[in-house]
Amino acid sequence: MNEFLSTIVKPRPAKPRTKGCTWVSLFGEGPRQVEALLETTADYIDRAKMAYGSSLLAKPEVLQAITCQLKDAGIGAYPGGTILEMAIRAGQRDQFFDWVLKMGFTGVEVCDGVIEMSTELRADCIGYAVKAGLTVTTVVQEVIRKPVVEVVTLRERIERAKRDLGAGASQCHVVFQAMARGETPADIVGPIKREQVRLLVEAVGADKLVFEALSTDDQLNYLRMLGADVNLGHIDPRTVVQLEAQRRGLGYESCWSQVWGRAHWS
Numbered sequence: 001m002n003e004f005l006s007t008i009v010k011p012r013p014a015k016p017r018t019k020g021c022t023w024v025s026l027f028g029e030g031p032r033q034v035e036a037l038l039e040t041t042a043d044y045i046d047r048a049k050m051a052y053g054s055s056l057l058a059k060p061e062v063l064q065a066i067t068c069q070l071k072d073a074g075i076g077a078y079p080g081g082t083i084l085e086m087a088i089r090a091g092q093r094d095q096f097f098d099w100v101l102k103m104g105f106t107g108v109e110v111c112d113g114v115i116e117m118s119t120e121l122r123a124d125c126i127g128y129a130v131k132a133g134l135t136v137t138t139v140v141q142e143v144i145r146k147p148v149v150e151v152v153t154l155r156e157r158i159e160r161a162k163r164d165l166g167a168g169a170s171q172c173h174v175v176f177q178a179m180a181r182g183e184t185p186a187d188i189v190g191p192i193k194r195e196q197v198r199l200l201v202e203a204v205g206a207d208k209l210v211f212e213a214l215s216t217d218d219q220l221n222y223l224r225m226l227g228a229d230v231n232l233g234h235i236d237p238r239t240v241v242q243l244e245a246q247r248r249g250l251g252y253e254s255c256w257s258q259v260w261g262r263a264h265w266s
Helices: 001-007 031-041 060-072 083-087 093-101 119-131 153-165 194-204 214-228 237-247 254-258
Strands: 024-025 045-051 076-081 107-110 135-141 143-145 150-151 171-175 207-210 232-235
Touching: 024 237, 031 060, 031 237, 045 060, 060 076, 060 143, 076 083, 076 107, 083 093, 083 119, 107 119, 119 135, 119 153, 135 153, 150 207, 153 171, 153 194, 194 207, 194 214, 214 232, 214 237, 214 254, 232 237, 237 254
Parallel strands: 024 045, 024 232, 045 076, 107 135, 135 171, 171 207, 207 232
Antiparallel strands: 143 150
């Protein structure tokens, strides 16, 4: 059986890793739910974000229990980036970082999807967090929804990613949105821009970029474009094992591609 497994199952780098990372988003799961998730996926998850302010609604002792579970499994524990924006707006940035450390988070996300944030303030937040011993990731968006919708050019996104990394961020989370192709404002998640992906990777480096892939179709598209070691974020916990199977060529689509030498049509 071991010979069979070693023949069929492709090996993957062990954690900590900078390639082939899987970032999941949690939405209020409790310690028992997280324990059940980690029982089958701990080796496949590199970072978990408690999204949409859910960490602020948890009891402190429950939140600390969850961040401890994640750390014990070698998984980075993050609050959502919008909480930092709220803290800055309220003049409570330093208090936010104190709370992050007290709750046991190992990293933070810096983004400016809601508030206006100067280049200097963005860099200062990154540097402040790094000095506090936190790992920092940033969000580099195609579309920013502020009082007026702003479509950010590819050149600006490349420059922003490079500045963030230069300020101390470890990786940048790339988010593509449909509005840049003329879809309605409600179409938050849109088609992947293949040429833009190629240029981003060429300019910044694949190991420094994490591409948002909410759907299993998006996950497959990125795997086809950039290979099994592409970094993917905002992954639904329910699809982690499925994604890992596709990374290792065990899914129907990835196996089909190996057999026939071209991407599966779906």
